[in-house]
Amino acid sequence: EAQVTQNPRYLITVTGKKLTVTCSQNMNHEYMSWYRQDPGLGLRQIYYSMNVEVTDKGDVPEGYKVSRKEKRNFPLILESPSPNQTSLYFCASKNQGVIYEQYFGPGTRLTVT
Amino acid sequence: GIQVEQSPPDLILQEGANSTLRCNFSDSVNNLQWFHQNPWGQLINLFYIPSGTKQNGRLSATTVATERYSLLYISSSQTTDSGVYFCAARQGGSEKLVFGKGMKLTVNP
Numbered sequence: 001e002a003q004v005t006q007n008p009r010y011l012i013t014v015t016g017k018k019l020t021v022t023c024s025q026n027m028n029h030e031y032m033s034w035y036r037q038d039p040g041l042g043l044r045q046i047y048y049s050m051n052v053e054v055t056d057k058g059d060v061p062e063g064y065k066v067s068r069k070e071k072r073n074f075p076l077i078l079e080s081p082s083p084n085q086t087s088l089y090f091c092a093s094k095n096q097g098v099i100y101e102q103y104f105g106p107g108t109r110l111t112v113t
Numbered sequence: 114g115i116q117v118e119q120s121p122p123d124l125i126l127q128e129g130a131n132s133t134l135r136c137n138f139s140d141s142v143n144n145l146q147w148f149h150q151n152p153w154g155q156l157i158n159l160f161y162i163p164s165g166t167k168q169n170g171r172l173s174a175t176t177v178a179t180e181r182y183s184l185l186y187i188s189s190s191q192t193t194d195s196g197v198y199f200c201a202a203r204q205g206g207s208e209k210l211v212f213g214k215g216m217k218l219t220v221n222p
Binding site for chain 1: 146155156209212214
């Protein structure tokens with residue numbers, strides 16, 4: 001089954017404790033992206049990757065890091081999480097090109113206390 | 114960059130009613146997607162519709178790209194239609210989707 005997977009699905013952590021949210025897709029998509037969703041704001045892009053070893057900032061990159069060492073994986077790293085990073089996070093992937101739609105993972109609900 | 118606005122922000126319906134959700138975008142787009150976020154937070158792709166009309170069961174969508182809007186129609190609504198509906202647009206050479214703030218639909222039995 002074609003899908004985007006994320007782990008963990010739920011995470012409660014404390015301020016300053018480094019964490020990684022994994023994202024993997026099995027559709028051989030070049031493009032991958034991370035979004036965060038906050039009440040009343042919709043989804044906003046954090047980082048994206050056009051292909052292996054090619055990443056760039058989205059609209060709200062502060063406090064996050066990413067890497068793209070393999071085509072299928074695009075982990076999101078929070079080196080020193082803070083309470084304002086409490087949010088619902090989505091990973092997405094797609095083929096390059098305007099005719100293709102994005103597919104989203106199931107989401108990771110993160111709470112930083 | 115492009116702005117995406119959705120209306121109405123909230124809608125409450127009785128089961129069986131029809132509804133129309135509107136998405137306006139500020140500039141020309143080459144991609145428009147509609148999503149349903151269920152009560153568990155999952156985003157479900159409903160339509161990829163940069164232009165024209167598509168139908169899937171009780172749902173249909175129309176995008177009029179020249180007039181910069183898209184409509185999502187829900188007919189004979191069911192309680193399982195409840196949740197938040199997002200439209201998202203992409204323009205130019207960017208792969209980024211710009212989301213509206215969402216429309217919360219509540220369908221009462």
